[in-house]
Amino acid sequence: MDIAGSSALVTGANRGFGRALATQLVERGAKTVYAAVRDPATVTDDRLVPIRFDVTDAxxxxxxxxxxxxxxxxxxxxGIGGAGSLLSGDIEGGRAVLETNFFGPATVIREFAPVLGRNGGGAVVNVLSVLSWLTSPSFGAYAASKAAAWSLTNSARAELRGQGTQVLGVHVGFMDTDLIASIDAPKLDPAAVATQVLDALESGAEELLADDLSREIKSRLTGPPSALTT
Structure with a gap:
């Protein structure tokens, strides 16, 4: 995928990792970057085109x-976090996490796949997580949503291959964003991860493991299930 001259849609582009991605797309020569957000007034970079957009509203x-x-x-x-355990936490909160983190991307891909096809194939990037593979009772709902989104990513890649659409899944541990502000752990710079994502996109990659934690946890997939819980 060539970024220079492209027209990109970035969901959640008004802050954190989404803003880092949108900024770097502009800097790499994207023709248009649509910042797809619930409230367009929160997009303060005049190089971006704000679009009123809610991934949970088909x-x-x-x-x-x-x-x-x-x-x-x-x-x-x-994406959103929260909801805690799937067994003892707020089940409606769990549904909301799945609606945003799984059904949201699924809806976006369904609606935009024909657009991408008409424009020569293009690409889809799904921002996933090390929690696509690792889980704990304290964040079971979030991990389940990311595991489902990982499966969605793999299914979409197979289904869209015929129209020439690249599908890149991005797995990353802790980034310094609002989503995990309360977690006391070493955190990656979102701008540095955004650079990795766009480099991987331009190289034609299907998957990016953006840090040592993601690489280490994925290596456990061939081991016992207990190796994938904390």
Whole structure:
């Protein structure tokens, strides 16, 4: 995927990792970067084009896909945390996490896949997590949503291969964003991870393991299930 001259849609582009991705897309020569957010007023970079967009509202996504016929790169970055345990936590909170982190990207891909196809294939980037593979009772709902999104990413890659769409899954541990502000652990610079993502995209990669933690946890997949819990 060539970033220079592309038209990109980035969900959740008003802060954190999404903002880092959108900024670097502009700096690498993207023609247009649509910042897809619930409140366009929160997009303060005048190099971005704010789009009112809610990944949990299918009509919102459908309307955007109909309007943005030039998009050839979609980055599914928007997500939420919380909800805790799937067994003892708030089950409705768990549903909300799945709606945003799994069904949200699924809806975006469904609606924008035809747009990408008409524009030569383009690419989809799904921002996943080391928690696609690692889990704990304290964040079971979030981990389940990311595991489901990983499976979605692999399914979409197979289904969209025929139209020439690159699908890149990004796995990363802790980044210094609002989502994990309360966690006391070493955190990666979102800008540095964004650079890795766009480099991987331009190289044609299907998967990026952005840090040592993600590489180490993925290596455990051939071992016992107990190696994938904390």
């Amino acid at each position: 009509e919102s996504v459908r309307r955007a896909a109909a309007q943005l016929g030039d998009v050839d790169l979609v980055i599914n970055n928007a």
